[in-house]
Amino acid sequence: MEIAVVGNSEFIIGFQLAGIQMTYPADDDEKLKDVVTKLLENENVAILVIKGSDMQRLPPRLRIALEESVTPTVVAIGAEEGGITMRERIIKAMGVDLWK
Amino acid sequence: MALTDVKPTRSELINLKKKIKLSERGYNILKMKRDGLILEFFKVLEDAKEIRGEMLEKYDRAFEMVALANTVEGAIGVKAAAMAVKESPTLDLKKKNIMGVVVPDIESQAVRKTLAERGYGVLGTTSVIDETATAFEELVDAIINAAQMETTMKRLLDEIESTKRRVNALEFKVIPELKEAGDFIKMRLDEMERDELVRLKKIKAKNA
Numbered sequence: 001m002e003i004a005v006v007g008n009s010e011f012i013i014g015f016q017l018a019g020i021q022m023t024y025p026a027d028d029d030e031k032l033k034d035v036v037t038k039l040l041e042n043e044n045v046a047i048l049v050i051k052g053s054d055m056q057r058l059p060p061r062l063r064i065a066l067e068e069s070v071t072p073t074v075v076a077i078g079a080e081e082g083g084i085t086m087r088e089r090i091i092k093a094m095g096v097d098l099w100k
Numbered sequence: 101m102a103l104t105d106v107k108p109t110r111s112e113l114i115n116l117k118k119k120i121k122l123s124e125r126g127y128n129i130l131k132m133k134r135d136g137l138i139l140e141f142f143k144v145l146e147d148a149k150e151i152r153g154e155m156l157e158k159y160d161r162a163f164e165m166v167a168l169a170n171t172v173e174g175a176i177g178v179k180a181a182a183m184a185v186k187e188s189p190t191l192d193l194k195k196k197n198i199m200g201v202v203v204p205d206i207e208s209q210a211v212r213k214t215l216a217e218r219g220y221g222v223l224g225t226t227s228v229i230d231e232t233a234t235a236f237e238e239l240v241d242a243i244i245n246a247a248q249m250e251t252t253m254k255r256l257l258d259e260i261e262s263t264k265r266r267v268n269a270l271e272f273k274v275i276p277e278l279k280e281a282g283d284f285i286k287m288r289l290d291e292m293e294r295d296e297l298v299r300l301k302k303i304k305a306k307n308a
Contacts (some may be wrong), residue, residue, distance in 0.1 A: 001190065001191045001192065002189075002190065002191060003191065003243070003244070011176060013179060013182055014162055014165075014182075014232060015240070016182035016237045017166075017181060018189075018211070019185045019187050019188045019211075019218075019231055020188055020189065021188040046243060047243065047247045049243055068254075068258075070195060070202055070251060071204070073193070073251045074247075075250065077156075078156075079157050086152070086250070089254065091259060092261060094141075094257075094260070099149065
């Protein structure tokens with residue numbers, strides 16, 4: 001199984017340099033949505049890497065599907081996590097802020 | 101269950117008692133599950149925090165490097181080098197079960213490569229490209245670690261939340277209501293018994 005990377009061409013170029021073959025350029029929202037939907041169904045993808053700010057551009061339903069998915073596991077990187085952040089989740093579930 | 105829906109009969113009381121017993125058993129089991137999940141959560145919390153921080157650091161560095169490489173080599177140069185890399189890291193994704201929560205278990209192979217394995221010519225490119233590639237390999241490594249940890253955390257948190265909700269619903273809503281209904285039936289039955297007694301006494305007095 002492999003890692004897939006979705007994002008604008010600047011984002012994916014570095015990952016190509018690290019040897020990742022499954023890189024998909026997606027510059028506009030529509031394309032991003034299509035690519036992510038297709039990758040979610042691809043059984044050869046183990047991890048889907050997406051930029052946090054791109055994650056925020058996805059429709060809410062798809063974003064929730066991404067957050068809950070185990071195969072592939074989705075990682076949002078960058079300063080913005082996209083969707084509900086881990087801190088918010090912890091506060092919601094535990095009632096205290098443990099993410100310090 | 102509203103009290104008006106309850107039929108004050110003995111069989112209903114027996115049924116209610118059974119239900120209360122079952123709910124209490126479920127409540128105890130769910131409470132244990134919640135505590136177990138929280139323990140499990142605390143186990144991964146510290147690691148997850150560390151790994152997230154590390155990943156962000158590597159992310160910043162990697163993108164700094166790629167910007168530098170773009171400046172030194174030009175966008176085309178970087179792209180050409182990137183296209184030459186053929187070895188891709190392979191992963192093995194399994195599922196692990198923590199108390200009914202399915203979490204990913206990822207094993208990775210061959211993320212880091214030597215210079216020769218990368219595929220682009222050493223002579224044609226500068227060392228900035230090498231450093232960028234190394235930075236990205238490190239980032240990919242961190243991402244793989246983080247992927248497993250974060251999904252585990254997210255799923256655990258969701259499960260903790262819903263288990264908590266169930267425990268509270270049983271403790272503060274279901275069980276008290278059932279108990280109230282049981283008390284109501286008991287009172288009604290006693291009342292009916294007293295009614296009957298009085299009636300009997302009256303009939304006896306009339307006949308005498």
